[in-house]
Amino acid sequence: MDPIVEVVAALLGFIGWVMVGVALPNRYWKTSTVDGNVITTSTLYENLWMSCATDSTGVHNCREFPSLFALSGYIQASRALMIASIVMGTFGLVTSLIGMQCCKAGGDNYVLKGRITAVGGVFFILQGLCTMISVSWYAFNITQDFFNPLYAGTKYEIGEGLYIGWCSGTLAICAGVCLLFACKSNSDDNKSAYPYQPSRGTIYSGAASRRDVASTYDKNAYV
Template sequence: MGNMATEIVAFVLTISGWILVSSTLPIDYWKVSSVDGTVITTATFWSNLWKTCVTDSTGVSNCKDFPSMLALDVYIQVCRGLMIAAVCLGFFGATLALVGMKCTKIGGSETTKARLTVLSGFHFVLSGLCCMTACSIYAHRVTTDFFDPLFVAQKFELGAALFIGWAGSVLCILGGLIFCLSLSEGSSARRVRDGYSRKHPVISLNISCRNCRTYRARLCDRHFD
């Protein structure tokens, strides 16, 4: 029962993390910059992996999609690939977890379900690492440009999407590690049960032998009587 509860906790952590990771991909504010006037903010510039936009003081946004994938900066292409890989790995991990968890009735024998659970944890750990790497690469580029005195273009700061991605990555990695460690707990429990089952037949055999000797002694007594 304890192992099942551990798997449920790990599943909640990983699914929550995967939802955060998946929501990071389309979020607008990967990096943001504001142009302040004397009274109000006159314009807000923001960008993500797919487009760059500007929002004026009236709330009207003008966006421009990145024109060509081949003309993009390398770091944006890398971040796109890592984020898509993170979402796909999380999806496969969730599917394997549903099949391999002990609280479900599918997946085959206990050994097979344990292996599927560990494989699910491995997928979630990879998913979290991919998302964390993508967010870190993007954040490094933003901070490098911001503190570079020779960079004369519009400077940006870290957006909310990066922090959401980091949080989701941590949840995926923690839940995935718990899934992987659940195999060792299950193996220990099986060893205890196997040890008991090996001892139990010996006890039964000893009892049977004693009963047999008692029965033979009674037969001998009756024969001599």
């Protein structure tokens, strides 16, 4: 495997893992579209954990969701997927670092290190998929309520937390794909044929010819 590809993929995976940690506690997963009049201007915004409001004076008031079972199903699923994404990213970072050629933790068995790196790539892909499913599902419900003319509640728009999540998922998937393709190309190179070497029969025939020459020389020497 190319060490440069390993370093670039590990760097992309690390950035994606950090961005998941930034997106998860971000308060602006969705924001309100109507602020009210000039005097009582307020902005509503929510994430997976709480609902907040800010007024024209800059005072923020946040209220955590009281019960897990009282939440909508997509919020519960998004929570679980985001937490699973962080766990997968952690495993991906550890396995990819151990499998890198510049790391001595995995020994000098490069075949084993390549397989470990491939496992890290799989973890990165799973991290990206979990993140993408979580934020896309959350965004789908936002747009569904926004464009529903019969929806009487507060209509929200997509917040910055979702964009961070999409970027994180993209980076994680790119890192995993790079690791997998690099390991596959390395295994294909190892399967290439060895250079041609003469067979044992040829060696024996050469040895026999040398014996014939030696015997002839000995006979001529006594004449």
